Amino acid sequence: MGDRSQKIIYAVFVLAVILLGWGIDNAYYLQMLIFIGINTLLALSLNMLMGYAGQISLGHAAFYGIGAYVTAILTATYQVPPLLSLPAAVCMAMFVAWIVGIPTLRLSGYYLGMGTLGFGMIVHIVFREWSSVTGGASGFVGIPPLTAGPLTFDSERHYFFLVWTVVLLAIIMCRRIIDSRVGRALRAIHDGEKAAAAVGVDTKKLKLQVFVLSAGMAALAGFLYAHLIYFISPGTFGFVTSIRIVTMVVIGGMASIWGSLFGASLLTLLPEWLHAFSEFEMVVYGLILMTVMIFLPRGLTRGLLDIYERYRKNNDR
């Protein structure tokens, strides 16, 4: 994609956010859009790791949870202002990712999947069992709303703008990384780790860096989630969530930034639509997942983009 069309896309994105933010009066729709934003951050963070660097993670909800719990504990228990707890939450997740990443990223394929899955389960159990600090299985109550100087993000509209600004910044950052030398090296790792190492890419270091970055972004999403709901419980950060994030990335399209946005939107909205099926909800949801993957294995975005690209080529001729 050229530089110009990218700018246009960003412009459309900003315009859409502003229009939606001012246009929607119903707090429920804003809430759905906020959730989409948070899920987009999650999908984006995992897409950097999975789509670009080719490293699967089945425990990404752990970092999401670390972000949420660190800010909850700091702001509610120790009255730290959220502005300070944000870097603490993100750094904590990155630190944990760094420690865990060194041994785990030596694995590959299903072994890496199992390693990250195990890590996610352990973090989940820590949230549940360390009840003096985390509130245990009943959850953590009393997280304050987000304040930054004179601004208080306690209405849906404010939060909507906050979340989507963060999403936009994250997208721009990811785009920059992907288009840089690092991005090319990452894709080289994806295509073949040994070949990448042979041409001088420090694969170990690079994989670890992406893992840490990805954990930081997930923690940021956790931070936003905690201050949106004012309540967190371990169930939100378990295996099911990890799998849902993976699903968002794959359905949206691996190695596609806009795919993350699309996948996150779809998987956030789909359960809402499927409520109409009541009893059959799970069956239909499972069927949709399977069908999409069977017929559009590269994800919905890629599938649709391929069609569009073909159409444009025909037109240009």
Place this chain on the structure above:
Amino acid sequence: MILSAKWRTVLTAAAVAVFMVFSQVCLAEASGDNYKIGGIFSVTGPASFLGDPEKKSMNLAIEEINEAGGVDGRKLEAVIYDTEGDPSKTVTSVGKLINKDRVTAIIGPSRTPTTLAAIPRVQRAELPFISCAAGNKIVEPIKPWVFKTAQSDIQAVASIYKHIKQKGIKKVGIITVANAFGESGKEQLQEQASDFGIAVVRSESFGADDTDMTAQLTKIRQEDPGAIICWGTNPGPAVVAKNIKQLDIKTPLYMSHGVASPKFIELAGKAAEDILLPTGKILVADLLGEDDPQKQVLSNYIEAYESRYNETVSGFGGYAYDAVYLLASAMKGTGGDKEKIRENLENISNHPGISGVFNFSKTDHNGLDPSAFVMVRIKNGDWKLVE
């Protein structure tokens, strides 16, 4: 940034379309003449044994009230969403009820974590909210808009300990499920023990999906307690009951009100014999004396539920049934004014319900005392009252 004319048109069109779709949706919600009551229950998911009967009971209560003429001549209308036991889904559902359906009050959710997640939003929206969950954190400290109908663990633990004390048992071992229900029970069990001169000598936990608890029970047995108390909801405690029989542990076994349903006896089979547990009076309605204040309400509810849904009544649906009736009586003469409903709720006294006789006040938003519970013993696959 240069935009070609074509792009500009496309953009404007898209923006206008988006704007119109949403303003249309917003306008479409004109409210009718009915009172809309929101319900959020975990109809599916691990707590469906609570949410499913609650949903049915809420619908039942609303049908009954409407047949009797509604509230001040206006009909009630239920809008029910499924939380699947998930806090984020609960928050979206609450948002939908408040902003999209514009309900007068909300009933539910079924579980403590989901209730805790919902509270900040209903408090901000200033909406009467009656939870069906057991956890004591819900009404402690008191929040102006938050009420609850399910009996608290406090009263359940008190009933069990009272019984244990009478028997002269000094040492108990506890085994609790590793979720919000078990944890809340564990807290209460440990907190209240000293009040009754009882020592908790061993506290173990099990996962909600565990298939075998013999290891935990073996560990408890080492301490030689006078009684074992298991705190959980089906099916875990049924496995505990079976394992205790298999290990040939003779100490009396107490369960929580979380298993107070015929399903438990069915699951545990012969292992259920002689288990003691506190329960709301619904399980033993036919054993109650005619002078019991709840007798009438209970038999009406059981009969209506069983004929309407063609299944055995569960011990949990009553939470939602009570909530609807409490709400309806508080709504009388208010014209839907939320502050007035809240005040009326706070002033309800001597309201016989399924879970007990409710006496709300400014300092008590649960309104039940330990008399809401009776101790029962399982004998020959049925419940027997214990004096």
Place this chain on the structure above:
Amino acid sequence: MQEILQYLFSGITNGAIYAVIAVGFSMLYSSTELINFAHGEFVMLGALSMVTLAAGFGWPLVPAFVLTVAAVGMAGLLFERLAIRPVRQPDHIVLIIITVGASIFLRGLGMLIWGKDAYSMQPFSDHPPIDVAGAKLLAQSIWILVIVMALTAGLHLFYRRTLTGKAMSACAVSKKAAWIVGIPTKWMVLLAFALATAMGAVAGAIIAPVTMSSYDMGTVLGLKGFCAAMLGGLGSLWGAILGGFLLGILEALGVGFVSSGLKDATAFVLLLLVLYVRPQGIIGSAEVKRF
């Protein structure tokens, strides 16, 4: 001593179940390089069908068991034919999501058929627990152990002695080479699916009497089985058996000597350690990672 023995018995019973589930994972992996995240749901189907046939319809155990295993095996066959074979681009990650979708679908289906309640059934034989130095061993545990051992021996013979078994092993080594020498690889994959899901059904059917079965029981069991398969060495029959028992025993000992709240954590910490030190699992080695 009595306690340790009791922990061991508890661990062996659970471990046997994990082992059967792990064998299902391993078997499928070795012939298709696929991890079936819906495997736990086939266990659930097995347990619930067994309960329905034996306790609900009052069938004798043997036909109920056979029909359960056959029916779930058929379901596995259908699953391969309808959801796995038509995949246009069989990447690992795509297949993972498909099996995740299948697990949600099957759970939903289980909920539609059996409702949300749990079910229980009588043990296979009504024998009182056996007393071994003060520790109790359940009759059902012995049933489970016997069935697991018979299955393992049967599978071992199948892979070593029968032509079909050897053909399957050949597929596991190289699909292309197997195809070249005239092995109908597609059929072998189909067979692997049917056998693996049948193993899941066996696991479900034998644990139905020890625990409570409900539509959502599969997820945790599946995870534990996957964990066990990894522990022993993915793709190895004996590895899966060893991993299963190891996981079960360590969990029980974890409860006994560490903390019951951290039971699952002990299992996963161990898994991570094994992965870090010997990523190929305890038995599996880089070269001999097949049956």
